[in-house]
Amino acid sequence: MTVLDVIGLKKHYPINAGILRREVGRVRAVDGVSFSIAEGETLALVGESGCGKTTVSRCIVRAMKPTAGEIRFKPEPGREVDLATLGRGDLRGLRKHLQMIFQDPYSALNPRMLVGDIIAEPMLVAGVDPAERRGRVLELLDLVGMPAAARTRFPHAFSGGQRQRIGIARALAMNPKLVIADEPVSALDVSVQAQIVNLLLDLQDRLHLSMLFVAHDLSVVRHISDRVAVMYVGRIVEIAPTSALYVAPRHPYTEALLAAVPKPDPKLRGEREIPTGEVADPAHPPPGCAFHPRCPYVEAIFRDTPPPLAEVAPGRWAACHRTEVLALKGVA
């Protein structure tokens, strides 16, 4: 059972120029992205800056309207809606089923509100009565490992890690069907990051959460996600179960990303291949396969025809012309 099916999602921004502000080009921030999230599953969306991963998550919560495509969401059994086309009124009713955890715990919480009120706000919006709200706030604080006394204090009294816990409690207040976490641990120090990673793992187990985990850190992603989708210049280039993707990638870009991560072991120093070139500009993507100017396995055909995302093994998809013949290197 899937909770979310994204089909052919596109978000283009017009480039206007001249005295008449005519459209002279388009930034294809997201250009035909499809994936599904099953119930209880965590899918990670990874890629470098500008690849479109945050734009995808913003389209799903409808912080922006997609240019094309479908976002089929199942908030309750037997009900399916297309988030891509819903109007404001219908969206409001769906908010409780779809919640976000943000990157920066300092700007995500209203500094003038008490922590208890911050956590209770989604319930207030949904019309839960006050007594039930109070009980639920205590339950949620306990769930994320915060003392009950926290509810009567303001966010500034807490450290970054504690604020992130408060943000998570707020996101879980209405038992959402899907949680979208956009870089939830990247602003935190290592020792605190570990606590939040563990908390998310516990919550996945206890609440059977379905989650879209947007991140650039491949190490954190390996700990947290069941499947991984790798994006490059607005498209998914590979999607696979986590271990399979890390051990035996099927797209040269995935291989390059894995090779680039510094391994925390000085004995492995100097063993890695260093990817060449820079991330392509989504306003002027290279023709054909967008990765071809940086790909060490490039052949002439890539410059003309973009490779489709095709199933290369059960549950594994890759968008590469040569995926069948390449023996790509992963990390053990």
Next chain:
Amino acid sequence: MRPIRMADRGQAILSVHDLAVQFPGDQYVVQALEAVSIDLQAGRVLGVVGESGCGKSVTARAILRILDHPGRIVGGRVVLDPGKPDEIDVTALARNDPRLLDIRGGRIGLIFQEPMTALSSHYTVGNQIIESVRRHSKLSTSAARDQAIKLLRDVGIPRAELRIDAYPFQLSGGLRQRVGIALALAGDPDILIADEPTTALDVTTQAQILALLRRLQRQRGLALMLITHDMGVIAEMADDVAVMYLGRIVEYAPVMELFAAPRHPYTRALLRSVPTILAAPRQRLATIGGAVPHPARRPTGCTFHPRCTEIIPGLCANEQPAPIAPGHAGASCFRVERALQEAAS
């Protein structure tokens, strides 16, 4: 366990001895650094690692005497060319001493996390590098321009003879950081301090910039002080490592030793809590309880004791372990001291 002498391996070209820095405020004084001692040696990379607020950037800024207001050095020395007849104590120089201006850029180059900190958006890349080249040499404008093009080529900027006339905002983040490195090298320094040079970059760009720093450091025999919060970057780059916590160095060791046998409880916990790309599915991380305290609320005794799982009752909460002596490796921890004493007796 045995104490390791680090100074054996070569003469330091910059020695920091018992450096202390304070930021006085209205209500309290923040002790940003306390008894910090490090050595930088030609041809070697010192990695300085720690979480935010540990004092790693303050150390770099104190060495260059560019502390933000109201920070001030309240103790210790920063000695350039220690032991030589013309050694200079940088902390003793007046703020407007011309030697200080020669040292900045001419002896010690600085690379920032965000290259736009060092670059102006009003001048071309070339203008800024040429200015720095001429500040530290007697080259003519046209010779300095040739030197700037050579520097840009050296840091891997394609078509350097065209890019020299570009403005920084016309370049990508990766190219901009390469320009930042070229600018840091323009005065031909023999010491380079890089403060989180790849933190703002994507992972594939980070790999390229780290490789570039490594190559330049080897070719020029630079003493490189690399500040980072990332244990992966330390493992990749450092020869020696200083681990900092709340303004103190808690452990100082050669990199292989640090990863194979970390001594300080904080180092051990930090290494275990790093997420790894080699993780098993759904693998939990070891955590360090609590959070780094606010610098105004420094714990008594060993500053790590409230988060430490191995405290010695009655000791760690009351007394401070001795700082790591200049030129030596070791850990600033009562447990480690005791283990060393027991091994010796």
